[in-house]
Amino acid sequence: MANNYDEAIYYNNLALLHQSAGKIHLALRYYSYALSYMEHHPAAALDDNGENEFSSPTITTQNNNFFWSNGLARPNISVEILNNMSVCAFQAQEFTMAYECMARCVKMSPGVFGKRGRCWLRLGQSCIGIYTKLPQTFELKEGSSVNGLDSNYFGSEEDLSNINISTNPLQRASFCLYRALHLSINAGKNIVDHLNINESPMIPSPPKNIDANADMDCYEMALVSLAYVKLQLKDFAGALEITKCVLLRRGSDVDGEDSGTTSSSSLQMREMAKVYYREAAIQVAG
Numbered sequence: 001m002a003n004n005y006d007e008a009i010y011y012n013n014l015a016l017l018h019q020s021a022g023k024i025h026l027a028l029r030y031y032s033y034a035l036s037y038m039e040h041h042p043a044a045a046l047d048d049n050g051e052n053e054f055s056s057p058t059i060t061t062q063n064n065n066f067f068w069s070n071g072l073a074r075p076n077i078s079v080e081i082l083n084n085m086s087v088c089a090f091q092a093q094e095f096t097m098a099y100e101c102m103a104r105c106v107k108m109s110p111g112v113f114g115k116r117g118r119c120w121l122r123l124g125q126s127c128i129g130i131y132t133k134l135p136q137t138f139e140l141k142e143g144s145s146v147n148g149l150d151s152n153y154f155g156s157e158e159d160l161s162n163i164n165i166s167t168n169p170l171q172r173a174s175f176c177l178y179r180a181l182h183l184s185i186n187a188g189k190n191i192v193d194h195l196n197i198n199e200s201p202m203i204p205s206p207p208k209n210i211d212a213n214a215d216m217d218c219y220e221m222a223l224v225s226l227a228y229v230k231l232q233l234k235d236f237a238g239a240l241e242i243t244k245c246v247l248l249r250r251g252s253d254v255d256g257e258d259s260g261t262t263s264s265s266s267l268q269m270r271e272m273a274k275v276y277y278r279e280a281a282i283q284v285a286g
Contacts (some may be wrong), residue, residue: 005074008037012081015088024092031085038078079109086122095129100160102126107155114151117184117218123154124176125225127169131232134169151179170229177226178203184218203245220246220269227276236283243277246270 015030086101102123106114113119153159154176182204203223223246230239247270 004037004040008034008077008081010034011037012077012084016084019084019088019091024088027088028085028092028094028097031081031088034081035078035085038076038081079105079113082108083113083119086126090122090126090129093129095126095133099123099126099130103155103159105155106151110151115183117180117182117215117222120176120180120183121218121222121225124173124180124222124229127173127176128225128228130169131173170232173229174226174233177222177229180222181219181226184215184222186214203242217266220266224269224272224276227273227280231276231279234283236280239276239280240284243273243280246273247277 011030011034015027015034018024018030019027082101082105086098086105089095089098089101102119106119106123154172185204203226223242227239227242227246230236230242
């Protein structure tokens with residue numbers, strides 16, 4: 001059992017090395033090896049709450065498989081591997097794999113990864129990627145079986161079996177992005193676990209005194225991604241409102257220059273927001 005754990009760490013680290021070198025497809029193979037080894041280790045059977053999902057519930061923390069020989073804990077690293085694999089798959093534009101890995105990650109670790117805004121942002125952007133690869137004849141299915149989504153739905157058997165087939169991935173994207181918005185500025189507090197996708201949930205505004213733990217880059221990326229979803233769903237008024245949130249947050253406007261010092265990624269987000277703003281404004285005016 002210990003060898004399985006060591007091999008999982010080895011292949012995860014090897015995958016990270018290849019991913020940083022740009023060899024993302026080779027990295028994906030190594031991540032799959034790491035995950036396979038962890039699935040044969042008893043520690044992989046425990047989720048965030050210490051509940052056993054795959055193996056016998058009689059396994060306790062006294063089992064030597066959960067500790068190194070020096071007494072230090074040997075934690076379950078399956079969620080870290082799934083998170084890394086999701087990011088790598090997204091880079092490779094393997095959006096379905098990226099979604100499945102991250103959905104499994106937040107399902108297994110609701111108290112850690114499930115409270116990270118960037119995990120939900122990655123889920124939402126993966127759904128958008130899946131949508132862009134659907135046939136042109138694909139019809140948006142309003143009012144499908146994913147009405148009333150909640151965070152527990154993601155990573156379930158129903159979720160993973162329906163991502164490409166019977167439901168509209170933009171509906172999942174909408175839930176994930178709204179959740180990312182809340183998590184990025186609230187650091188896991190006051191989060192909406194239930195969302196009716198046929199309603200228009202309020203977009204959380206950053207407080208005047210932004211928390212030091214707030215992830216404003218994630219907040220902006222989620223806003224811009226959500227604007228794209230609104231445009232695809234033909235909710236042009238909603239897209240207009242969202243893009244205004246991005247453009248006015250630091251004093252920029254549609255046709256002018258951004259004020260203040262901003263990062264290159266933030267500037268890129270604002271340029272995309274300007275494009276979406278103009279498109280939405282034309283549709284609303286027309």
